[in-house]
Amino acid sequence: MDDEELSKGIPKLDSTEFWYVNVKISILRAALELHVWDKVAGGTTRAEDMVSEEGWDPVGTTVLLDALCGMGLLCKDSRGYCLTPLSDFYLVKTKSTYMGDVRIAQLTWEHRGTLADAIRNGKRPIVKNWTDSEMEAVWAGHSIPCRLSPDRYMKYYEALWPALGFEKSKNIHVLDVACGTAAETLCLALQNPSSKIALQDRPRVLEEAARIAESLGVSSQVTYVPGDWEAVDFGGDYDVVLLGSIAHFYGPEGVTRLFSKARKALLPGGTAIVSGPLPDESRCTEEYPLVSAVWVYATSEEGTMYTFSEYRSLLEHARFENIELLEYKGNKYISARSQK
Numbered sequence: 001m002d003d004e005e006l007s008k009g010i011p012k013l014d015s016t017e018f019w020y021v022n023v024k025i026s027i028l029r030a031a032l033e034l035h036v037w038d039k040v041a042g043g044t045t046r047a048e049d050m051v052s053e054e055g056w057d058p059v060g061t062t063v064l065l066d067a068l069c070g071m072g073l074l075c076k077d078s079r080g081y082c083l084t085p086l087s088d089f090y091l092v093k094t095k096s097t098y099m100g101d102v103r104i105a106q107l108t109w110e111h112r113g114t115l116a117d118a119i120r121n122g123k124r125p126i127v128k129n130w131t132d133s134e135m136e137a138v139w140a141g142h143s144i145p146c147r148l149s150p151d152r153y154m155k156y157y158e159a160l161w162p163a164l165g166f167e168k169s170k171n172i173h174v175l176d177v178a179c180g181t182a183a184e185t186l187c188l189a190l191q192n193p194s195s196k197i198a199l200q201d202r203p204r205v206l207e208e209a210a211r212i213a214e215s216l217g218v219s220s221q222v223t224y225v226p227g228d229w230e231a232v233d234f235g236g237d238y239d240v241v242l243l244g245s246i247a248h249f250y251g252p253e254g255v256t257r258l259f260s261k262a263r264k265a266l267l268p269g270g271t272a273i274v275s276g277p278l279p280d281e282s283r284c285t286e287e288y289p290l291v292s293a294v295w296v297y298a299t300s301e302e303g304t305m306y307t308f309s310e311y312r313s314l315l316e317h318a319r320f321e322n323i324e325l326l327e328y329k330g331n332k333y334i335s336a337r338s339q340k
């Protein structure tokens, strides 16, 4: 962009960066699909050995492996290619810290450019419905960073519960539906040893959450409700039900089923907290929720990113009242009281 273009009011378009990021993404996807890090970890360290074992193209194999070196995902020593600390930790399939499945799921969310087709014909989800059980391992993989550094997450959420209107010292019984890492509720357990937390998610995700609870020393306060939220019995007597980034995967009927089930699990006057990306009412200004809405469109049958007023009417329909919008570190939380 030269001064003349700027003076003519031509907006700057960073096409080199766009091209470069896309090339790197494709390199990563190819390397994950070809399992190159597993091969290096398994002792196949030279391009020519990979080529003869797999029947791959020699030139393509070499440029790919060299590019991974440039990207810091491989390096070279006297035996050929070797793993870097990063790829050894996250990209070797046999390791409990393997994040390759998560990356593949993120890279293939719209099946290589078929988003436009889905918009033309309305056929969704494009690849997989991310609330189905077959996505369990991918969701479990999302918890690995929290399992590795739980203290960082605890620090992030340390002032959450007072911001949501709960005193740190109050005994509360919380159900965390589709909890994922459960960082928010495990933080409460850590801060308040008399609080009790029930974690609900698919079994493999709960295994990760249990490891995080163990490392934080709060296991005795935690119980588990494994399975599909639609199928399991939530139990009752909760002061709070947390519904974090789950409602948006469902259409209005599914959301109403979720909210009604949450209300039945609460004590009269108990609080449901709904969190997740919330677009502005005109769906125009804030990028993150609007971009996330396209991903939700492609990865669910009927999901959408609801605005605050849409959630408010769905919550009222499910017999909640005193519905308020709260914020913590820029994240939105909707608090709703169950009717007595």
Ligand SMILES: C[S@@+](CC[C@H](N)C(=O)[O-])C[C@H]1O[C@@H](n2cnc3c(N)ncnc32)[C@H](O)[C@@H]1O
Pocket (backbone or CB within 6 Å): 130, 131, 132, 136, 139, 140, 177, 178, 179, 180, 181, 182, 200, 201, 202, 205, 227, 228, 229, 230, 243, 244, 245, 246, 275
């Ligand atoms: C976007 S994550 C949200 C995690 C966490 N609640 C948060 O706010 O960060 C979605 C979670 O929902 C879980 N999930 C998706 N479908 C589910 C279902 N049908 N039943 C139970 N959990 C489900 C996934 O396993 C995943 O942990």
